[in-house]
Amino acid sequence: xxxxxxxxxxxxxxxxxxxxxxxxxxxxxxxxxxxxxxxxxxxxxxxxxxxxxxxxxxxxxxxxxxxxxxxxxxxxxxxxxxxxxxxxxxxxxxxxxxxxxxxxxxxxxxxxxxxxxxxxxxxxxxxxxxxxxxxxxxxxxxxxxxxxxxxxxxxxxxxxxxxxxxxxxxxxxxxxxxxxxxxxxxxxxxxxxxxxxxxxxxxxxxxxxxxxxxxxxxxxxxxxxxxxxxxxxxxxxxxxxxxxxxxxxxxxxxxxxxxxxxxxxxxxxxxxxxxxxxxxxxxxxxxxxxxxxxxxxxxxxxxxxxxxxxxxxxxxxxxxxxxxxxxxxxxxxxxxxxxxxx
Amino acid sequence: xxxxxxxxxxxxxxxxxxxxxxxxxxxxxxxxxxxxxxxxxxxxxxxxxxxxxxxxxxxxxxxxxxxxxxxxxxxxxxxxxxxxxxxxxxxxxxxxxxxxxxxxxxxxxxxxxxxxxxxxxxxxxxxxxxxxxxxxxxxxxxxxxxxxxxxxxxxxxxxxxxxxxxxxxxxxxxxxxxxxxxxxxxxxxxxxxxxxxxxxxxxxxxxxxxxxxxxxxxxxxxxxxxxxxxxxxxxxxxxxxxxxxxxxxxxxxxxxxxxxxxxxxxxxxxxxxx
Amino acid sequence: xxxxxxxxxxxxxxxxxxxxxxxxxxxxxxxxxxxxxxxxxxxxxxxxxxxxxxxxxxxxxxxxxxxxxxxxxxxxxxxxxxxxxxxxxxxxxxxxxxxxxxxxxxxxxxxxxxxxxxxxxxxxxxxxxxxxxxxxxxxxxxxxxxxxxxxxxxxxxxxxxxxxxxxxxxxxxxxxxxxxxxxxxxxxxxxxxxxxxxxxxxxxxxxxxxxxxxxxxxxxxxxxxxxxxxxxxxxxxxxxxxxxxxxxxxxxxxxxxxxxxxxxxxxxxxxxxxxxxxxxxxxxxxxxxxxxxxxxxxxxxxxxxxxxxxxxxxxxxxxxxxxxxxxxxxxxxxxxxx
Numbered sequence: 043x044x045x046x047x048x049x050x051x052x053x054x055x056x057x058x059x060x061x062x063x064x065x066x067x068x069x070x071x072x073x074x075x076x077x078x079x080x081x082x083x084x085x086x087x088x089x090x091x092x093x094x095x096x097x098x099x100x101x102x103x104x105x106x107x108x109x110x111x112x113x114x115x116x117x118x119x120x121x122x123x124x125x126x127x128x129x130x131x132x133x134x135x136x137x138x139x140x141x142x143x144x145x146x147x148x149x150x151x152x153x154x155x156x157x158x159x160x161x162x163x164x165x166x167x168x169x170x171x172x173x174x175x176x177x178x179x180x181x182x183x184x185x186x187x188x189x190x191x192x193x194x195x196x197x198x199x200x201x202x203x204x205x206x207x208x209x210x211x212x213x214x215x216x217x218x219x220x221x222x223x224x225x226x227x228x229x230x231x232x233x234x235x236x237x238x239x240x241x242x243x244x245x246x247x248x249x250x251x252x253x254x255x256x257x258x259x260x261x262x263x264x265x266x267x268x269x270x271x272x273x274x275x276x277x278x279x280x281x282x283x284x285x286x287x288x289x290x291x292x293x294x295x296x297x298x299x300x301x302x303x304x305x306x307x308x309x310x311x312x313x314x315x316x317x318x319x320x321x322x323x324x325x326x327x328x329x330x331x332x333x334x335x336x337x338x339x340x341x342x343x344x345x346x347x348x349x350x351x352x353x354x355x356x357x358x359x360x361x362x363x364x365x366x367x368x369x370x371x372x373x374x375x376x377x378x379x380x381x382x383x384x
Numbered sequence: 385x386x387x388x389x390x391x392x393x394x395x396x397x398x399x400x401x402x403x404x405x406x407x408x409x410x411x412x413x414x415x416x417x418x419x420x421x422x423x424x425x426x427x428x429x430x431x432x433x434x435x436x437x438x439x440x441x442x443x444x445x446x447x448x449x450x451x452x453x454x455x456x457x458x459x460x461x462x463x464x465x466x467x468x469x470x471x472x473x474x475x476x477x478x479x480x481x482x483x484x485x486x487x488x489x490x491x492x493x494x495x496x497x498x499x500x501x502x503x504x505x506x507x508x509x510x511x512x513x514x515x516x517x518x519x520x521x522x523x524x525x526x527x528x529x530x531x532x533x534x535x536x537x538x539x540x541x542x543x544x545x546x547x548x549x550x551x552x553x554x555x556x557x558x559x560x561x562x563x564x565x566x567x568x569x570x571x572x573x574x575x576x577x578x579x580x581x582x583x584x585x586x587x588x589x590x591x592x593x594x595x596x597x598x599x600x601x602x603x604x605x606x607x608x609x610x611x612x613x614x615x616x617x618x619x620x621x622x623x624x625x626x627x628x629x630x631x632x633x634x635x636x637x638x639x640x641x642x643x644x645x646x647x648x649x650x651x652x653x654x655x656x657x658x
Numbered sequence: 659x660x661x662x663x664x665x666x667x668x669x670x671x672x673x674x675x676x677x678x679x680x681x682x683x684x685x686x687x688x689x690x691x692x693x694x695x696x697x698x699x700x701x702x703x704x705x706x707x708x709x710x711x712x713x714x715x716x717x718x719x720x721x722x723x724x725x726x727x728x729x730x731x732x733x734x735x736x737x738x739x740x741x742x743x744x745x746x747x748x749x750x751x752x753x754x755x756x757x758x759x760x761x762x763x764x765x766x767x768x769x770x771x772x773x774x775x776x777x778x779x780x781x782x783x784x785x786x787x788x789x790x791x792x793x794x795x796x797x798x799x800x801x802x803x804x805x806x807x808x809x810x811x812x813x814x815x816x817x818x819x820x821x822x823x824x825x826x827x828x829x830x831x832x833x834x835x836x837x838x839x840x841x842x843x844x845x846x847x848x849x850x851x852x853x854x855x856x857x858x859x860x861x862x863x864x865x866x867x868x869x870x871x872x873x874x875x876x877x878x879x880x881x882x883x884x885x886x887x888x889x890x891x892x893x894x895x896x897x898x899x900x901x902x903x904x905x906x907x908x909x910x911x912x913x914x915x916x917x918x919x920x921x922x923x924x925x926x927x928x929x930x931x932x933x934x935x936x937x938x939x940x941x942x943x944x945x946x947x948x949x950x951x952x953x954x955x956x957x958x959x960x961x962x963x964x965x966x967x968x969x970x971x972x973x974x975x976x977x978x979x980x981x982x983x984x985x986x987x988x989x990x991x992x993x994x995x996x
Contacts, residue, residue, distance in 0.1 A: 140811075189983050189986065189987065192987055201986065203811060203814060204744065204810065204814075204982075204986060205983065205986060207749070207814050208979045208982040208983050208986070209979065209983070211919065211920075211975050211978075211979045211982075212975060212976065212979030212980065214975075215844075215971075215972045215975035215976050215979065216976065218844055218968075218969070218972050219968050219972050219976070222841075222967075222968055222969070222972075223968070310818065311818075357829065357830065358829075359826055359829070360825055360826065360829060362822070362825075363821075363822035363823070363825040363826050363829075364822070364826075366818050366819060366821070366822035367819060367822045367823065369818075370815050370816065370818055370819035370822070371819075373815045373818075374796060374812060374815050374816075377808065377811050377812060377815065378796065378808075432884075435884075435887065435888055436887060437883070437884050437887045437888070456890075457887070457890045457891065457892050458890035459890070460890060461888065461889050461890025462890070465888055466884070466887070466888040467885075467888070468882070468884035468885060468888070471881065471882060471884065471885055472741075472881070472882060473881055474738075474741075474880045474881065474930075474935040476930060476931075476934045476935055477934065477935050477936075478934070481934070481936055485877060485878055485881070485889060486889065488874060488878055488889045488890065488891070489889060489890040491874060538888075541888075541889070
């Protein structure tokens with residue numbers, strides 16, 4: 043009797059997830075269109091439609107839609123999805139509810155690599171930027187994981203956040219020193235504050251396939267991550283190849299976080315908040331959490347970007363700062379709710 | 385003025401969670417009293433209220449006829465010392481330094497140690513058998529030695545009463561005896577009143593002049609070890625069926641072996657579950 | 659270190675600081691001998707020498723020493739009271755709270771006038787107190803009291819929030835203000851003149867004196883609430899007083915230097931290694947160590963990529979972050995040993 047109920051419950055959850063996914067995708071589409079319409083100059087919906095179906099090279103508004111607003115909104119979508127999925131994968135693998143690529147040093151590692159790239163390489167190509175962001179994110183992740191694996195109870199959320207904070211501070215300090223030394227602190231600020239303002243199709247062409255692949259692998263891995271989230275011993279007992287899952291998972295996280303930094307600079311808290319929210323909506327199964335996180339993350343970033351554009355128009359609020367402001371209270375709430383030793 | 389510790393209808397709680405309610409009891413002076421009881425029965429809480437670490441919501445606690453919550457905290461610290469469970473000293477503190485903190489209640493201003501303070505500190509160190517270790521860092525000592533340092537600190541407070549919360553936790557058997565024998569000496573030689581929570585029933589019985597058994601924030605039984613360490617009381621306090629014999633050496637009652645009272649019930653539970 | 663040798667540490671520091679002082683005066687595009695410097699300090703230098711040494715270098719060096727001492731003492735108290743070796747006014751977000759008040763003032767009023775230099779520390783104290791209270795309240799649980807781990811975690815988060823607000827404010831500024839505030843945010847001794855020395859000095863002097871008088875209480879509070887109660891310390895009141903002192907010291911320093919993290923972490927640790935945890939000696943040693951650290955960092959910041967200047971806070975972070983990691987790792991050794 044009881045088992046039947048559980049089965050029904052699980053099935054319900056599947057339907058619920060599907061429903062949520064569809065609903066959120068619908069919202070996402072709506073806000074994407076809204077994001078194209080609003081901005082410094084308002085572009086009527088009909089013009090947007092025109093720009094898609096009857097593109098006219100001479101029409102400035104058409105150019106704005108296709109070359110400025112569309113890449114911008116797509117950037118927001120992919121960056122949001124990438125950050126949220128990387129956060130979900132990290133949370134599942136480390137069983138750490140506060141895991142986030144921004145808090146764990148990945149974003150600042152990528153930002154440092156970018157700073158080096160911009161300061162010392164002439165005429166950087168976009169693929170070089172993305173590549174260096176991977177290397178930086180990887181190095182940041184390695185440093186934080188390395189440190190916390192040496193620290194007793196390093197997997198405790200608290201310790202990981204602290205190692206992350208220390209590594210981040212260090213990396214940011216190095217970036218700042220490089221930036222000031224090369225008189226490009228304004229330029230670097232763009233990366234450190236987080237923004238999707240100036241993204242072009244060229245950048246997206248390089249970044250979108252990577253993010254797509256990362257999310258796909260994460261989805262394929264999600265069943266194993268669910269098991270891993272119950273603890274390593276349990277996972278081993280159920281025959282999950284720990285090292286394989288962890289290695290692939292870490293690569294996915296680095297790919298996603300690195301690419302999103304290359305696209306939008308450092309944006310913290312998305313990776314922590316969205317998976318929590320997804321878990322709150324549909325329960326602890328990562329097969330559902332990961333896809334839902336992708337959509338919710340995209341939605342959050344698109345909405346926040348609309349806010350960044352309009353709240354203090356005509357100037358823009360940095361997207362990263364806006365999201366931090368939203369994220370901090372939620373982080374505090376979760377940290378407070380977290381029972382037991384941190 | 386009436387000597388001794390007495391509580392009147394005290395109520396103690398952590399936030400909303402009431403641990404002790406309507407508790408009135410007195411602790412005999414000049415004796416060793418041990419408190420026993422199952423986990424969460426309020427015995428540590430009781431000790432903390434006596435040492436005013438935890439405030440009480442209702443009632444009164446008297447020490448030598450004075451209400452302790454009306455005494456300035458330093459004055460009380462001259463009369464009553466309390467040693468919490470598993471205290472932690474900062475790194476690098478030497479034995480002598482830690483023991484000298486016991487003189488805090490007597491110091492004024494910048495707190496230089498007077499000649500008298502120094503004498504008392506070295507007496508406390510000697511009494512606890514730590515002579516020669518004064519310059520050692522407390523973190524380099526063994527568990528038993530470290531516990532003795534804390535006791536020495538309490539001694540340096542020169543109080544009539546010392547409260548201890550499980551002073552033998554985390555110590556192996558020889559160290560446990562070492563600590564308890566030290567406390568027994570302090571009681572016999574210096575006339576200190578000692579009140580402590582002990583986990584081990586047999587040790588509690590062996591070293592006590594007076595015992596108190598707690599359960600769910602109430603005193604089930606108080607009296608000599610013979611009155612407390614018996615089948616009926618242990619049944620009520622711990623829900624165990626104990627076999628009590630008399631220790632041929634100390635002539636105190638000890639608990640030879642025990643069984644859970646509702647063992648059969650537990651077994652049937654396991655079966656059902658399977 | 660042997661107890662006997664502890665006093666020598668103080669003497670050693672009192673030698674090292676003048677040494678660093680002379681090196682720092684010469685760091686940059688000048689080259690004076692010791693005799694030259696003594697001559698200038700005695701008021702017998704020529705016009706240019708007077709300007710370089712007395713108007714630029716001296717106040718800057720003194721500010722570095724004072725700021726270092728202030729942050730170090732603030733960290734020392736917070737570490738002692740929360741019994742958390744990782745606490746630091748910067749990490750706890752107190753500096754950020756102080757900083758945003760200063761930032762808002764600078765943005766709204768443009769320049770800092772003579773009168774306002776002395777008001778600035780009070781302003782930043784308000785910001786620091788508000789932030790500190792919020793963090794403290796968030797970290798307090800009804801039944802368990804304050805958790806020192808939560809204190810740090812909430813501090814990190816609050817700091818992120820305040821930094822976000824700062825970023826938003828900074829975006830509204832023009833380029834020159836932007837450059838200045840970016841440096842200030844990273845922690846630099848931004849306006850080294852005698853006015854600032856005069857504004858900061860009383861805070862540090864009063865702070866140190868008060869703390870030395872309270873050193874006995876600090877000793878006992880580091881052993882935890884239960885022991886402190888047992889020894890007759892009025893724990894709650896004493897804690898509030900001392901934490902207020904810590905916040906005030908940090909706030910006053912932030913007003914003149916921006917937030918320099920990690921000094922409050924490193925200096926107390928190094929000092930404890932050197933002279934143990936008795937606060938009567940620890941407090942002066944800690945103040946001197948902190949001062950020395952910031953002075954060295956500031957000298958490096960000024961000279962390493964001349965003619966441009968790195969904010970001092972960055973140099974300190976480059977030293978401090980690895981130290982923080984080292985402390986995290988050290989905890990491992992302790993658990994393995996025991």
